Amino acid sequence: MKPESLNKYRPFPSVDLPDRQWPDRSITSAPIWCSVDLRDGNQALPLPMSVDEKLKMFDMLVKIGFKQIEVGFPSAADTEFNFLRELVNQDLIPDDVTVQVLVQARDHLIRRTFESLEGVKKAIVHLYNSTSPLQRRVTFGNASKEKIKEIAVDGAKLIKELVPTLPDTQIDLQYSPESFSDTELEYSLEVCNAVSAVWEPTPDRKIILNLPATVEWSTPNVHADQIEWFCRNVDNRENSVISLHTHNDRGTGIAATELGLLAGADRVEGTLFGNGERTGNLDIVIVALNMNSHGIETGLDFSDLGSIRNIYQEVTRLKVPERQPYAGELVFTAFSGSHQDAIKKGLDLRTKESESDPALAWGVPYLTIDPQDIGRNYEAIIRINSQSGKGGVAYVLDREHGFDLPKTMHPQVGKFTWDIADARGAELSNAEIGEIFLENFVNIASPMKLVEFELDHQSAARGEVICQAKVQIDGDEHSGQGNGNGPINAFVHMLETLGLKDFHVSDYRSQALRGGSDADSAAYVQIHDDATGDLFWGCGVDSSIEMAGLKALICACNLRG
Numbered sequence: 001m002k003p004e005s006l007n008k009y010r011p012f013p014s015v016d017l018p019d020r021q022w023p024d025r026s027i028t029s030a031p032i033w034c035s036v037d038l039r040d041g042n043q044a045l046p047l048p049m050s051v052d053e054k055l056k057m058f059d060m061l062v063k064i065g066f067k068q069i070e071v072g073f074p075s076a077a078d079t080e081f082n083f084l085r086e087l088v089n090q091d092l093i094p095d096d097v098t099v100q101v102l103v104q105a106r107d108h109l110i111r112r113t114f115e116s117l118e119g120v121k122k123a124i125v126h127l128y129n130s131t132s133p134l135q136r137r138v139t140f141g142n143a144s145k146e147k148i149k150e151i152a153v154d155g156a157k158l159i160k161e162l163v164p165t166l167p168d169t170q171i172d173l174q175y176s177p178e179s180f181s182d183t184e185l186e187y188s189l190e191v192c193n194a195v196s197a198v199w200e201p202t203p204d205r206k207i208i209l210n211l212p213a214t215v216e217w218s219t220p221n222v223h224a225d226q227i228e229w230f231c232r233n234v235d236n237r238e239n240s241v242i243s244l245h246t247h248n249d250r251g252t253g254i255a256a257t258e259l260g261l262l263a264g265a266d267r268v269e270g271t272l273f274g275n276g277e278r279t280g281n282l283d284i285v286i287v288a289l290n291m292n293s294h295g296i297e298t299g300l301d302f303s304d305l306g307s308i309r310n311i312y313q314e315v316t317r318l319k320v321p322e323r324q325p326y327a328g329e330l331v332f333t334a335f336s337g338s339h340q341d342a343i344k345k346g347l348d349l350r351t352k353e354s355e356s357d358p359a360l361a362w363g364v365p366y367l368t369i370d371p372q373d374i375g376r377n378y379e380a381i382i383r384i385n386s387q388s389g390k391g392g393v394a395y396v397l398d399r400e401h402g403f404d405l406p407k408t409m410h411p412q413v414g415k416f417t418w419d420i421a422d423a424r425g426a427e428l429s430n431a432e433i434g435e436i437f438l439e440n441f442v443n444i445a446s447p448m449k450l451v452e453f454e455l456d457h458q459s460a461a462r463g464e465v466i467c468q469a470k471v472q473i474d475g476d477e478h479s480g481q482g483n484g485n486g487p488i489n490a491f492v493h494m495l496e497t498l499g500l501k502d503f504h505v506s507d508y509r510s511q512a513l514r515g516g517s518d519a520d521s522a523a524y525v526q527i528h529d530d531a532t533g534d535l536f537w538g539c540g541v542d543s544s545i546e547m548a549g550l551k552a553l554i555c556a557c558n559l560r561g
Contacts, residue, residue: 015225074116105155132179224259231264340392402514
């Protein structure tokens with residue numbers, strides 16, 4: 001933005017609240033949740049949901065655990081009206097779920113809304129009208145404060161008058177001073193108190209005062225000050241539910257909600273994955289899982305977040321961004337080498353420690369929650385490109401292909417794999433990583449090839465074996481005999497007698513190969529080049545652990561080049 005453009009903007013005023021309490025509080029329990037996916041979310045879609053799609057979304061919201069669901073604006077369109085009637089006619093509203101319907105403070109719309117509620121067991125009638133100075137001036141043609149308050153009060157009176165017409169329906173009132181975030185605090189309070197006085201709330205019949213940040217104008221701390229000030233000053237606080245409805249125009253809707261809860265709010269409205277007008281509504285998934293990560297029970301079940309995301313994308317035709325917290329495809333994925341190494345170490349240590357302490361607190365570097373708790377698999381956490389580290393390649397080979405590489409082998413395999421990823425300019429799949437390892441580090445049989453090998457355990461001295469072997473090097477065959485304390489040692493001694501040994505074995509490991517088919521043993525041999533001092537690892541795979549070791553030794557020799 002050019003400097004001269006800044007002249008048209010003004011700083012947002014702060015709230016006079018010198019003894020604010022919210023900064024010293026902690027969130028210790030979950031609020032009342034209300035999903036507005038079927039109303040706020042739906043109205044923001046380029047192609048709104050059909051009745052069938054809304055039914056599918058409603059069913060999912062119920063299964064997640066929402067007890068309050070705003071199902072639409074039934075007086076605004078036939079589709080909205082018919083959807084609610086479909087819920088009633090098919091008896092799809094569970095007894096413990098309250099449906100919420102939105103309506104402007106206009107007589108004919110309120111009456112139509114009550115028609116839609118016939119047969120509903122529990123409902124919240126959500127009444128709203130705009131109260132901000134900007135809306136009073138622009139939308140209502142310089143309407144006075146008294147006129148705007150009168151609109152809200154008259155709407156509340158009509159709703160109270162119509163309640164007896166639905167004797168079998170438990171009806172609660174929710175009032176929203178739309179654009180609360182941009183309305184004078186004292187005036188918001190005045191209007192809300194006036195509506196509350198009409199409703200006459202009781203402990204069993206509370207009023208919901210919803211305070212929407214319809215447009216996010218300020219920093220989250222100012223929003224928290226507004227909520228705390230309102231909670232302190234509202235009439236009949238003990239019989240009022242203070243509700244939040246934040247948007248994300250400044251990108252801080254989640255922070256504003258969390259601070260608003262610290263400031264005294266009781267209830268939160270939002271949508272799955274933040275779908276909503278402009279930059280979106282509050283993402284309830286993030287707020288709830290943030291609480292879960294601190295051990296707070298929320299009543300919402302996101303343990304199969306992938307399926308929830310799939311249904312959401314199907315019915316809204318929107319895509320959840322790859323970096324969306326918790327739900328994004330890549331949010332539990334590390335490409336950075338140092339991150340991969342730390343994650344691998346953390347997961348391995350946790351597996352070991354949790355055996356003796358099943359209640360072990362979660363603690364893995366770079367992972368704020370256990371991905372498995374929301375239906376994600378560890379296999380997707382570490383993925384390989386040219387920025388990846390040696391630990392990441394080793395992690396994939398271990399978890400996906402069953403190869404538990406010695407730590408000092410990681411750099412050799414890692415660099416080779418990075419170079420391929422860099423040359424291709426692309427991420428490598430887990431299958432491609434396995435193929436690269438098998439083709440370049442396992443059972444490499446050129447230029448040295450083992451043609452024949454036989455062990456004699458009887459003729460050698462105690463504790464030793466004798467091997468008879470034939471190798472082919474660059475097409476020339478060499479036969480010999482060697483003895484040693486094992487097959488590898490005996491074979492190395494044979495090479496030495498033939499003048500073919502210019503290295504020594506510096507490390508050896510073996511394992512049962514997890515997930516193997518015909519071959520179920522893997523061995524790893526490291527050799528030290530006597531001339532250069534360089535170290536080389538080779539891997540051998542065979543159904544015999546002895547042959548796997550020999551193949552690993554030959555592989556290491558061949559990888560010297």
